[in-house]
Amino acid sequence: MERKVVGYVYESPSVREFTFVVSRDAEDVGVGDYVVVREPDSDGRELLGRVEDVRRDVHEGIKGEIAKASMVSGRPVPELDWTVVARVEVLGALEDGRLRDPRMPARPTDAVYRLPESELEELFSKGEVFLGRLKDSRARVFLGLNELITLHCAVLGMTGSGKSYTVGVLIEEMARHDIPVVVIDPHGEYTSLREPSHDRERLERWGLEPEGLDDVEVFAPPHSEGVKDYPITIDTTKLEVDDFEVLAPELSKRKAAPQVLEEVVKELQRRYRETGEKYSLEDVVEELDAQAKRARASGDVVQYQAARAVLRDLRPLLRYGIFDMAESPDLRRHVRPGRVLVLNLRGVPDRAQQIVVTHFLRRLFELRQRDEIPPVFVVLEEAHNFAPAGEERSSSKTALSVVRDFAREGRKFLAGLCVVSQRPGRVDTTVLSQCNTMIVLRTANPDDLENIRKSGEGITREALERIKGLPTGTAFVTGSAIRIPAFVDVRPRMTRHGGETPDVREIVERWKEDDAEEDLDLGI
Ligand SMILES: Nc1ncnc2c1ncn2[C@@H]1O[C@H](COP(=O)(O)OP(=O)(O)OP(=O)(O)O)[C@@H](O)[C@H]1O
Ligand SMILES: [Mg+2]
Structure with a gap:
Protein backbone atom coordinates (compact mmCIF):
# COMPACT_ATOMS: atom_id res chain seq x y z
CA MET A 1 0.00 0.00 0.00
CA PRO A 116 -1.08 2.85 5.28
CA GLU A 117 -1.83 -0.27 7.33
CA SER A 118 1.35 -1.99 6.20
CA GLU A 119 3.49 0.79 7.68
CA LEU A 120 1.43 0.90 10.87
CA GLU A 121 1.84 -2.82 11.27
CA GLU A 122 5.55 -2.43 10.91
CA LEU A 123 5.63 0.28 13.57
CA PHE A 124 3.54 -1.66 16.06
CA SER A 125 4.65 -5.24 15.54
CA LYS A 126 8.17 -5.09 16.91
CA GLY A 127 7.39 -6.85 20.20
CA GLU A 128 6.65 -10.46 21.12
CA VAL A 129 3.36 -10.17 23.01
CA PHE A 130 0.39 -10.13 20.62
CA LEU A 131 -2.14 -7.85 22.31
CA GLY A 132 -4.56 -6.95 19.52
CA ARG A 133 -5.07 -4.58 16.61
CA LEU A 134 -4.75 -0.85 16.38
CA LYS A 135 -8.23 0.58 16.85
CA ASP A 136 -9.98 1.25 13.53
CA SER A 137 -7.25 -0.56 11.67
CA ARG A 138 -6.13 -4.08 10.88
CA ALA A 139 -2.56 -3.41 11.96
CA ARG A 140 -1.51 -5.82 14.69
CA VAL A 141 -0.01 -4.56 17.93
CA PHE A 142 2.74 -6.44 19.77
CA LEU A 143 4.18 -5.42 23.12
CA GLY A 144 7.79 -5.87 24.20
CA LEU A 145 8.04 -8.90 26.46
CA ASN A 146 11.19 -7.72 28.16
CA GLU A 147 9.78 -4.28 28.92
CA LEU A 148 6.59 -5.76 30.37
CA ILE A 149 8.57 -7.88 32.78
CA THR A 150 11.51 -5.70 33.68
CA LEU A 151 9.57 -2.43 33.89
CA HIS A 152 6.24 -3.76 35.20
CA CYS A 153 2.82 -2.98 33.83
CA ALA A 154 -0.63 -1.94 35.00
CA VAL A 155 -4.02 -2.92 33.60
CA LEU A 156 -6.58 -0.36 34.73
CA GLY A 157 -10.22 0.43 34.05
CA MET A 158 -13.65 0.42 35.61
CA THR A 159 -15.55 -2.75 36.38
CA GLY A 160 -16.55 -4.64 33.24
CA SER A 161 -14.15 -2.69 31.02
CA GLY A 162 -12.17 -5.82 30.12
CA LYS A 163 -9.17 -5.87 32.50
CA SER A 164 -9.20 -9.54 33.49
CA TYR A 165 -9.89 -10.52 29.89
CA THR A 166 -6.88 -8.49 28.76
CA VAL A 167 -4.73 -9.97 31.53
CA GLY A 168 -5.81 -13.39 30.25
CA VAL A 169 -4.40 -12.42 26.85
CA LEU A 170 -1.11 -11.34 28.46
CA ILE A 171 -0.92 -14.65 30.35
CA GLU A 172 -1.54 -16.65 27.16
CA GLU A 173 1.30 -14.78 25.54
CA MET A 174 3.65 -15.24 28.50
CA ALA A 175 2.91 -18.96 28.45
CA ARG A 176 3.57 -19.06 24.70
CA HIS A 177 7.01 -17.61 25.41
CA ASP A 178 7.60 -20.02 28.31
CA ILE A 179 7.60 -17.27 30.95
CA PRO A 180 6.30 -18.59 34.28
CA VAL A 181 3.27 -16.72 35.59
CA VAL A 182 1.91 -16.43 39.13
CA VAL A 183 -1.61 -15.05 39.40
CA ILE A 184 -3.02 -13.67 42.64
CA ASP A 185 -6.67 -14.36 41.91
CA PRO A 186 -9.08 -13.09 44.59
CA HIS A 187 -12.17 -14.06 42.57
CA GLY A 188 -11.17 -17.45 41.19
CA GLU A 189 -11.46 -16.13 37.62
CA TYR A 190 -8.27 -17.56 36.21
CA THR A 191 -8.86 -21.23 36.83
CA SER A 192 -10.47 -21.43 33.37
CA LEU A 193 -7.17 -20.71 31.62
CA ARG A 194 -6.77 -24.39 30.86
CA GLU A 195 -10.09 -24.54 28.98
CA PRO A 196 -10.41 -23.49 25.34
CA SER A 197 -12.56 -20.47 24.48
CA HIS A 198 -16.05 -21.13 23.12
CA ASP A 199 -15.79 -18.25 20.69
CA ARG A 200 -14.33 -20.11 17.72
CA GLU A 201 -15.93 -17.83 15.17
CA ARG A 202 -14.42 -14.64 16.46
CA LEU A 203 -11.03 -16.30 16.92
CA GLU A 204 -11.11 -17.50 13.33
CA ARG A 205 -11.60 -13.96 12.13
CA TRP A 206 -8.34 -13.19 13.89
CA GLY A 207 -6.58 -16.23 12.48
CA LEU A 208 -6.54 -17.89 15.90
CA GLU A 209 -7.98 -21.04 17.40
CA PRO A 210 -9.50 -21.95 20.75
CA GLU A 211 -6.85 -23.57 22.92
CA GLY A 212 -6.53 -24.09 26.66
CA LEU A 213 -3.14 -23.72 28.34
CA ASP A 214 -1.74 -27.12 29.14
CA ASP A 215 0.38 -26.25 32.16
CA VAL A 216 -1.86 -24.53 34.70
CA GLU A 217 -1.75 -25.37 38.41
CA VAL A 218 -4.46 -24.06 40.67
CA PHE A 219 -3.83 -23.59 44.37
CA ALA A 220 -6.62 -22.83 46.84
CA PRO A 221 -7.14 -23.10 50.61
CA PRO A 222 -7.50 -26.75 51.68
CA HIS A 223 -11.14 -26.45 52.68
CA SER A 224 -12.39 -24.22 49.88
CA GLU A 225 -14.97 -25.56 47.47
CA GLY A 226 -13.60 -23.98 44.30
CA VAL A 227 -11.34 -25.48 41.66
CA LYS A 228 -7.98 -26.60 42.98
CA ASP A 229 -5.15 -29.01 42.30
CA TYR A 230 -3.08 -28.26 45.38
CA PRO A 231 -3.64 -26.51 48.70
CA ILE A 232 -2.47 -23.04 49.68
CA THR A 233 -0.94 -23.28 53.13
CA ILE A 234 1.42 -21.13 55.12
CA ASP A 235 3.78 -22.39 57.76
CA THR A 236 2.36 -20.78 60.92
CA THR A 237 5.74 -21.18 62.64
CA LYS A 238 7.06 -18.52 60.28
CA LEU A 239 4.39 -15.92 61.07
CA GLU A 240 5.61 -12.93 63.02
CA VAL A 241 3.65 -10.84 65.47
CA ASP A 242 3.18 -8.27 62.67
CA ASP A 243 1.45 -10.92 60.59
CA PHE A 244 -0.86 -11.77 63.45
CA GLU A 245 -1.74 -8.08 63.67
CA VAL A 246 -3.13 -8.34 60.17
CA LEU A 247 -5.02 -11.53 60.95
CA ALA A 248 -6.46 -10.22 64.20
CA PRO A 249 -7.37 -6.52 64.03
CA GLU A 250 -8.23 -6.65 67.75
CA LEU A 251 -4.51 -6.76 68.45
CA SER A 252 -4.19 -3.12 67.44
CA LYS A 253 -7.36 -2.11 69.21
CA ARG A 254 -6.82 -3.51 72.72
CA LYS A 255 -3.86 -2.53 74.78
CA ALA A 256 -3.44 -5.84 76.53
CA ALA A 257 -3.92 -7.96 73.41
CA PRO A 258 -0.43 -7.86 71.84
CA GLN A 259 1.19 -9.04 75.05
CA VAL A 260 -1.28 -11.90 75.39
CA LEU A 261 -0.56 -13.11 71.88
CA GLU A 262 3.17 -12.60 72.23
CA GLU A 263 3.27 -14.85 75.27
CA VAL A 264 1.44 -17.57 73.39
CA VAL A 265 3.62 -17.34 70.29
CA LYS A 266 6.80 -17.19 72.37
CA GLU A 267 5.80 -20.30 74.23
CA LEU A 268 5.00 -22.17 71.02
CA GLN A 269 8.26 -21.03 69.47
CA ARG A 270 10.23 -22.12 72.51
CA ARG A 271 8.69 -25.55 72.22
CA TYR A 272 9.44 -25.59 68.50
CA ARG A 273 13.10 -24.75 69.10
CA GLU A 274 13.48 -27.38 71.77
CA THR A 275 11.55 -30.24 70.24
CA GLY A 276 11.30 -29.28 66.56
CA GLU A 277 7.56 -29.62 66.92
CA LYS A 278 5.84 -27.21 64.53
CA TYR A 279 2.56 -25.51 65.30
CA SER A 280 -0.47 -24.41 63.33
CA LEU A 281 -3.08 -21.71 63.84
CA GLU A 282 -5.10 -24.34 65.65
CA ASP A 283 -2.36 -24.65 68.26
CA VAL A 284 -2.22 -20.88 68.64
CA VAL A 285 -5.97 -20.81 69.17
CA GLU A 286 -5.80 -23.67 71.66
CA GLU A 287 -3.04 -21.97 73.65
CA LEU A 288 -4.90 -18.67 73.66
CA ASP A 289 -7.99 -20.45 74.85
CA ALA A 290 -6.04 -22.04 77.70
CA GLN A 291 -4.61 -18.66 78.57
CA ALA A 292 -8.07 -17.09 78.58
CA LYS A 293 -9.23 -19.78 80.97
CA ARG A 294 -6.26 -19.24 83.25
CA ALA A 295 -6.88 -15.47 83.25
CA ARG A 296 -10.51 -16.01 84.14
CA ALA A 297 -9.60 -18.40 86.94
CA SER A 298 -7.18 -15.87 88.40
CA GLY A 299 -9.68 -13.03 88.01
CA ASP A 300 -7.59 -11.08 85.48
CA VAL A 301 -10.48 -9.53 83.57
CA VAL A 302 -8.38 -7.39 81.21
CA GLN A 303 -6.27 -10.31 80.07
CA TYR A 304 -9.27 -12.56 79.80
CA GLN A 305 -11.11 -10.11 77.59
CA ALA A 306 -8.06 -9.44 75.45
CA ALA A 307 -7.52 -13.14 74.82
CA ARG A 308 -11.20 -13.62 74.02
CA ALA A 309 -11.16 -10.72 71.54
CA VAL A 310 -8.14 -12.10 69.67
CA LEU A 311 -9.77 -15.54 69.64
CA ARG A 312 -12.88 -14.06 68.05
CA ASP A 313 -10.69 -12.79 65.20
CA LEU A 314 -8.62 -15.93 64.76
CA ARG A 315 -11.15 -18.73 65.17
CA PRO A 316 -13.10 -18.05 61.95
CA LEU A 317 -9.83 -18.36 60.01
CA LEU A 318 -9.39 -21.99 61.08
CA ARG A 319 -12.13 -22.98 58.68
CA TYR A 320 -9.91 -22.34 55.64
CA GLY A 321 -7.00 -24.45 56.84
CA ILE A 322 -4.48 -21.99 55.36
CA PHE A 323 -2.36 -21.55 58.46
CA ASP A 324 -0.84 -24.96 58.84
CA MET A 325 2.62 -26.42 59.45
CA ALA A 326 3.97 -26.51 55.92
CA GLU A 327 4.17 -24.16 52.98
CA SER A 328 2.36 -24.71 49.71
CA PRO A 329 2.99 -23.94 46.93
CA ASP A 330 6.67 -24.61 47.25
CA LEU A 331 7.51 -21.91 44.73
CA ARG A 332 11.00 -23.19 44.16
CA ARG A 333 9.56 -26.41 42.81
CA HIS A 334 6.41 -25.11 41.10
CA VAL A 335 7.55 -21.96 39.30
CA ARG A 336 8.62 -23.49 36.01
CA PRO A 337 9.04 -22.15 32.46
CA GLY A 338 5.70 -21.94 30.67
CA ARG A 339 3.64 -22.82 33.73
CA VAL A 340 0.86 -20.69 35.17
CA LEU A 341 0.27 -20.88 38.93
CA VAL A 342 -3.11 -19.57 40.02
CA LEU A 343 -3.53 -18.71 43.68
CA ASN A 344 -7.30 -18.91 43.92
CA LEU A 345 -8.35 -16.91 46.98
CA ARG A 346 -12.06 -16.88 46.28
CA GLY A 347 -14.06 -16.66 49.49
CA VAL A 348 -11.02 -16.14 51.73
CA PRO A 349 -11.43 -13.24 54.19
CA ASP A 350 -9.51 -10.15 53.25
CA ARG A 351 -7.10 -10.26 56.20
CA ALA A 352 -6.03 -13.80 55.37
CA GLN A 353 -5.65 -12.77 51.70
CA GLN A 354 -3.31 -9.97 52.76
CA ILE A 355 -1.06 -12.47 54.55
CA VAL A 356 -1.08 -14.92 51.66
CA VAL A 357 -0.11 -12.13 49.25
CA THR A 358 2.54 -10.72 51.60
CA HIS A 359 4.00 -14.13 52.17
CA PHE A 360 4.18 -15.39 48.60
CA LEU A 361 5.28 -12.09 47.06
CA ARG A 362 8.11 -11.90 49.57
CA ARG A 363 9.05 -15.47 48.81
CA LEU A 364 9.00 -14.90 45.03
CA PHE A 365 11.15 -11.87 45.50
CA GLU A 366 13.73 -13.72 47.63
CA LEU A 367 13.87 -16.65 45.24
CA ARG A 368 14.43 -14.34 42.28
CA GLN A 369 17.13 -12.46 44.18
CA ARG A 370 18.96 -15.73 44.70
CA ASP A 371 18.18 -16.81 41.13
CA GLU A 372 16.49 -19.95 42.40
CA ILE A 373 13.50 -19.59 40.08
CA PRO A 374 13.31 -18.35 36.48
CA PRO A 375 12.21 -14.77 35.71
CA VAL A 376 8.53 -14.56 36.46
CA PHE A 377 5.44 -12.48 35.60
CA VAL A 378 3.25 -11.85 38.64
CA VAL A 379 -0.36 -10.71 38.24
CA LEU A 380 -1.83 -8.85 41.19
CA GLU A 381 -5.61 -8.53 40.73
CA GLU A 382 -7.52 -6.06 42.92
CA ALA A 383 -4.28 -4.21 43.58
CA HIS A 384 -6.11 -1.35 45.34
CA ASN A 385 -6.83 -3.89 48.06
CA PHE A 386 -3.27 -5.09 48.54
CA ALA A 387 -1.50 -1.80 47.89
CA PRO A 388 -4.01 0.87 48.88
CA ALA A 389 -3.40 4.61 48.69
CA GLY A 390 -3.77 7.14 51.51
CA GLU A 391 -6.88 6.77 53.61
CA GLU A 392 -7.51 3.09 53.03
CA ARG A 393 -3.92 2.43 53.96
CA SER A 394 -4.30 3.79 57.46
CA SER A 395 -7.59 2.01 58.12
CA SER A 396 -6.39 -1.55 57.61
CA LYS A 397 -3.21 -3.56 57.52
CA THR A 398 -2.28 -4.68 54.05
CA ALA A 399 0.42 -6.19 51.89
CA LEU A 400 1.45 -2.68 50.80
CA SER A 401 5.07 -2.70 51.92
CA VAL A 402 5.95 -5.93 50.18
CA VAL A 403 4.11 -4.88 47.00
CA ARG A 404 6.12 -1.66 47.09
CA ASP A 405 9.41 -3.54 47.48
CA PHE A 406 8.44 -5.82 44.65
CA ALA A 407 7.50 -2.90 42.40
CA ARG A 408 10.65 -0.94 43.23
CA GLU A 409 13.21 -3.72 43.13
CA GLY A 410 11.57 -6.37 40.96
CA ARG A 411 13.02 -4.96 37.77
CA LYS A 412 16.56 -5.66 38.92
CA PHE A 413 15.69 -9.26 39.62
CA LEU A 414 13.53 -9.88 36.58
CA ALA A 415 10.32 -10.30 38.49
CA GLY A 416 7.63 -8.42 36.60
CA LEU A 417 4.56 -7.14 38.36
CA CYS A 418 1.25 -6.67 36.56
CA VAL A 419 -0.94 -4.45 38.70
CA VAL A 420 -4.66 -4.78 37.98
CA SER A 421 -7.25 -2.45 39.45
CA GLN A 422 -10.67 -1.01 38.83
CA ARG A 423 -9.86 1.89 41.16
CA PRO A 424 -6.50 3.26 40.04
CA GLY A 425 -7.19 6.33 42.18
CA ARG A 426 -6.98 4.07 45.21
CA VAL A 427 -3.76 2.30 44.34
CA ASP A 428 -0.62 3.47 46.11
CA THR A 429 1.11 5.94 43.80
CA THR A 430 4.58 4.53 44.53
CA VAL A 431 3.42 1.19 43.19
CA LEU A 432 1.49 2.60 40.25
CA SER A 433 4.25 4.92 39.11
CA GLN A 434 6.65 1.96 38.96
CA CYS A 435 4.44 0.42 36.31
CA ASN A 436 6.00 1.71 33.16
CA THR A 437 3.54 0.21 30.68
CA MET A 438 -0.07 1.21 31.21
CA ILE A 439 -2.97 -0.59 29.61
CA VAL A 440 -5.93 1.64 30.32
CA LEU A 441 -9.47 0.51 29.60
CA ARG A 442 -12.69 2.49 30.03
CA THR A 443 -12.40 4.74 33.09
CA ALA A 444 -14.86 7.44 34.05
CA ASN A 445 -14.08 8.39 37.64
CA PRO A 446 -12.13 11.69 37.78
CA ASP A 447 -9.87 10.55 40.69
CA ASP A 448 -8.96 7.41 38.81
CA LEU A 449 -8.22 9.36 35.63
CA GLU A 450 -6.09 11.80 37.57
CA ASN A 451 -3.98 9.03 39.08
CA ILE A 452 -3.59 7.42 35.67
CA ARG A 453 -2.46 10.73 34.18
CA LYS A 454 0.05 11.26 36.99
CA SER A 455 1.51 7.78 36.79
CA GLY A 456 1.77 7.24 33.05
CA GLU A 457 3.73 8.99 30.34
CA GLY A 458 2.19 10.05 27.06
CA ILE A 459 -1.35 10.33 28.38
CA THR A 460 -2.71 13.51 26.86
CA ARG A 461 -5.91 15.31 27.76
CA GLU A 462 -7.46 14.09 24.51
CA ALA A 463 -6.52 10.50 25.30
CA LEU A 464 -8.09 10.82 28.76
CA GLU A 465 -11.28 12.17 27.21
CA ARG A 466 -11.49 9.18 24.89
CA ILE A 467 -10.70 6.73 27.69
CA LYS A 468 -13.96 7.76 29.36
CA GLY A 469 -16.01 6.39 26.48
CA LEU A 470 -14.01 3.37 25.32
CA PRO A 471 -15.98 0.25 24.42
CA THR A 472 -15.26 -2.91 26.43
CA GLY A 473 -12.04 -4.55 25.29
CA THR A 474 -10.43 -1.44 23.79
CA ALA A 475 -7.43 -0.08 25.65
CA PHE A 476 -5.16 2.91 25.54
CA VAL A 477 -1.63 1.56 25.78
CA THR A 478 1.41 3.62 26.62
CA GLY A 479 4.90 3.06 28.02
CA SER A 480 8.11 1.42 26.93
CA ALA A 481 6.52 -1.89 25.89
CA ILE A 482 4.76 -0.14 22.97
CA ARG A 483 6.99 2.81 21.87
CA ILE A 484 4.06 4.71 20.39
CA PRO A 485 1.02 5.26 22.61
CA ALA A 486 -2.04 3.82 20.91
CA PHE A 487 -5.63 2.70 21.22
CA VAL A 488 -5.79 -1.05 20.79
CA ASP A 489 -8.67 -3.49 20.31
CA VAL A 490 -7.60 -6.39 22.50
CA ARG A 491 -7.56 -9.70 20.63
CA PRO A 492 -9.97 -12.50 21.55
CA ARG A 493 -8.84 -15.02 24.12
CA MET A 494 -7.83 -18.50 23.04
CA THR A 495 -8.56 -19.70 26.56
CA ARG A 496 -11.92 -19.38 28.24
CA HIS A 497 -12.45 -16.19 30.23
CA GLY A 498 -13.66 -17.01 33.73
CA GLY A 499 -15.11 -13.62 34.57
CA GLU A 500 -17.96 -13.39 32.08
CA THR A 501 -20.43 -10.62 32.88
CA PRO A 502 -23.50 -12.64 33.86
CA ASP A 503 -26.61 -12.31 31.76
CA VAL A 504 -29.35 -11.27 34.16
CA ARG A 505 -32.25 -12.45 32.01
CA GLU A 506 -30.66 -15.84 31.50
CA ILE A 507 -30.29 -16.28 35.27
CA VAL A 508 -33.87 -15.20 35.93
CA GLU A 509 -35.00 -17.69 33.29
CA ARG A 510 -33.25 -20.44 35.22
CA TRP A 511 -35.06 -19.35 38.40
CA LYS A 512 -38.33 -19.48 36.51
CA GLU A 513 -37.58 -23.01 35.35
CA ASP A 514 -36.75 -24.05 38.93
CA ASP A 515 -40.02 -22.56 40.17
CA ALA A 516 -41.96 -24.34 37.44
CA GLU A 517 -40.37 -27.65 38.45
CA GLU A 518 -41.20 -27.04 42.07
CA ASP A 519 -44.80 -26.28 41.13
CA LEU A 520 -44.89 -29.55 39.22
CA ASP A 521 -43.51 -31.42 42.21
CA LEU A 522 -46.14 -29.85 44.41
CA GLY A 523 -48.80 -30.78 41.89
CA ILE A 524 -49.90 -27.18 41.32
N1 LIG B 1 -11.34 -7.95 24.36
C1 LIG B 1 -12.55 -8.45 24.62
N2 LIG B 1 -13.23 -9.11 23.68
C2 LIG B 1 -14.44 -9.64 23.93
N3 LIG B 1 -15.07 -9.58 25.12
C3 LIG B 1 -14.44 -8.95 26.11
C4 LIG B 1 -13.16 -8.35 25.91
N4 LIG B 1 -12.79 -7.79 27.06
C5 LIG B 1 -13.79 -8.03 27.93
N5 LIG B 1 -14.79 -8.72 27.37
C6 LIG B 1 -16.02 -9.15 28.04
O1 LIG B 1 -16.46 -8.11 28.90
C7 LIG B 1 -16.86 -8.60 30.16
C8 LIG B 1 -16.08 -7.94 31.29
O2 LIG B 1 -14.69 -8.21 31.14
P1 LIG B 1 -13.73 -8.46 32.37
O3 LIG B 1 -14.19 -9.61 33.18
O4 LIG B 1 -12.36 -8.54 31.82
O5 LIG B 1 -13.95 -7.11 33.18
P2 LIG B 1 -13.05 -6.45 34.35
O6 LIG B 1 -12.57 -5.15 33.84
O7 LIG B 1 -12.02 -7.43 34.79
O8 LIG B 1 -14.14 -6.20 35.48
P3 LIG B 1 -13.99 -6.30 37.09
O9 LIG B 1 -13.27 -5.07 37.52
O10 LIG B 1 -15.41 -6.29 37.55
O11 LIG B 1 -13.26 -7.56 37.39
C9 LIG B 1 -16.68 -10.10 30.11
O12 LIG B 1 -17.94 -10.70 29.89
C10 LIG B 1 -15.74 -10.34 28.95
O13 LIG B 1 -16.00 -11.55 28.32
MG1 LIG C 1 -11.78 -8.51 36.55
Missing part, protein backbone atom coordinates in the same frame (compact mmCIF):
# COMPACT_ATOMS: atom_id res chain seq x y z
CA GLU A 2 1.18 3.46 -0.92
CA ARG A 3 1.21 6.46 1.30
CA LYS A 4 -1.39 8.97 0.26
CA VAL A 5 -1.45 12.77 0.64
CA VAL A 6 -4.55 13.58 2.68
CA GLY A 7 -4.06 17.32 3.08
CA TYR A 8 -1.72 20.19 3.84
CA VAL A 9 -0.56 21.67 7.14
CA TYR A 10 -2.53 24.75 8.05
CA GLU A 11 -1.42 25.86 11.51
CA SER A 12 1.25 24.66 13.93
CA PRO A 13 0.67 26.23 17.32
CA SER A 14 3.35 24.02 18.93
CA VAL A 15 5.70 21.13 18.22
CA ARG A 16 3.07 18.86 19.76
CA GLU A 17 0.15 19.71 17.50
CA PHE A 18 -0.91 20.96 14.09
CA THR A 19 -4.02 21.24 12.00
CA PHE A 20 -4.29 20.42 8.35
CA VAL A 21 -6.81 21.13 5.67
CA VAL A 22 -8.10 17.84 4.36
CA SER A 23 -8.05 17.43 0.59
CA ARG A 24 -11.36 16.98 -1.16
CA ASP A 25 -10.57 13.40 -2.15
CA ALA A 26 -9.57 12.39 1.38
CA GLU A 27 -12.62 13.33 3.38
CA ASP A 28 -12.70 9.92 5.02
CA VAL A 29 -9.90 11.12 7.34
CA GLY A 30 -11.19 10.53 10.86
CA VAL A 31 -10.27 10.49 14.53
CA GLY A 32 -7.59 7.92 15.27
CA ASP A 33 -5.92 7.99 11.85
CA TYR A 34 -2.12 8.09 11.93
CA VAL A 35 -0.45 10.70 9.76
CA VAL A 36 3.08 11.88 9.07
CA VAL A 37 4.59 15.09 7.85
CA ARG A 38 8.27 15.76 7.48
CA GLU A 39 9.98 17.57 10.30
CA PRO A 40 11.39 20.84 9.00
CA ASP A 41 15.19 21.20 9.04
CA SER A 42 15.76 17.63 10.07
CA ASP A 43 17.67 14.82 8.51
CA GLY A 44 14.65 13.12 7.04
CA ARG A 45 12.84 12.70 10.33
CA GLU A 46 9.08 12.63 10.20
CA LEU A 47 6.57 13.88 12.71
CA LEU A 48 4.13 11.11 13.57
CA GLY A 49 0.72 12.24 14.71
CA ARG A 50 -2.74 10.96 15.42
CA VAL A 51 -5.88 12.78 14.33
CA GLU A 52 -7.63 13.87 17.50
CA ASP A 53 -10.53 15.78 16.01
CA VAL A 54 -11.99 16.79 12.67
CA ARG A 55 -14.23 19.77 11.98
CA ARG A 56 -16.03 21.21 8.99
CA ASP A 57 -15.77 24.96 8.53
CA VAL A 58 -18.57 26.38 6.42
CA HIS A 59 -17.28 29.04 4.07
CA GLU A 60 -18.78 32.28 5.14
CA GLY A 61 -20.03 34.77 2.56
CA ILE A 62 -23.26 35.40 0.81
CA LYS A 63 -23.92 31.71 0.23
CA GLY A 64 -23.50 31.00 3.93
CA GLU A 65 -25.81 33.82 4.95
CA ILE A 66 -28.49 32.71 2.49
CA ALA A 67 -28.16 29.17 3.76
CA LYS A 68 -28.65 30.28 7.36
CA ALA A 69 -31.73 32.31 6.38
CA SER A 70 -33.19 29.28 4.56
CA MET A 71 -32.61 27.07 7.56
CA VAL A 72 -34.40 29.56 9.81
CA SER A 73 -37.40 29.78 7.51
CA GLY A 74 -37.40 26.10 6.59
CA ARG A 75 -37.02 26.80 2.88
CA PRO A 76 -34.84 24.54 0.73
CA VAL A 77 -31.20 25.10 1.67
CA PRO A 78 -28.85 26.03 -1.20
CA GLU A 79 -25.68 24.02 -1.55
CA LEU A 80 -23.02 24.94 1.01
CA ASP A 81 -19.30 24.79 0.70
CA TRP A 82 -17.00 23.78 3.54
CA THR A 83 -13.45 22.85 4.38
CA VAL A 84 -12.55 19.86 6.46
CA VAL A 85 -9.88 20.62 9.04
CA ALA A 86 -8.22 17.91 11.11
CA ARG A 87 -6.40 18.50 14.40
CA VAL A 88 -3.41 16.29 14.97
CA GLU A 89 -1.55 15.47 18.13
CA VAL A 90 2.13 14.96 17.38
CA LEU A 91 3.29 11.79 19.12
CA GLY A 92 6.94 12.34 18.28
CA ALA A 93 9.53 12.40 15.56
CA LEU A 94 10.16 9.04 13.91
CA GLU A 95 13.76 8.03 13.55
CA ASP A 96 14.56 4.43 12.56
CA GLY A 97 11.19 3.23 13.82
CA ARG A 98 11.62 4.89 17.22
CA LEU A 99 9.91 7.96 18.59
CA ARG A 100 12.00 10.95 19.64
CA ASP A 101 10.93 14.29 20.97
CA PRO A 102 9.98 16.59 18.11
CA ARG A 103 12.26 19.62 17.65
CA MET A 104 10.38 21.68 15.09
CA PRO A 105 6.70 22.32 14.47
CA ALA A 106 5.24 21.14 11.15
CA ARG A 107 5.56 23.70 8.41
CA PRO A 108 2.30 25.16 7.03
CA THR A 109 1.58 24.06 3.44
CA ASP A 110 3.68 20.87 3.80
CA ALA A 111 1.95 17.71 2.65
CA VAL A 112 0.38 15.40 5.24
CA TYR A 113 0.39 11.66 4.51
CA ARG A 114 -1.83 9.03 6.02
CA LEU A 115 0.14 5.96 7.07
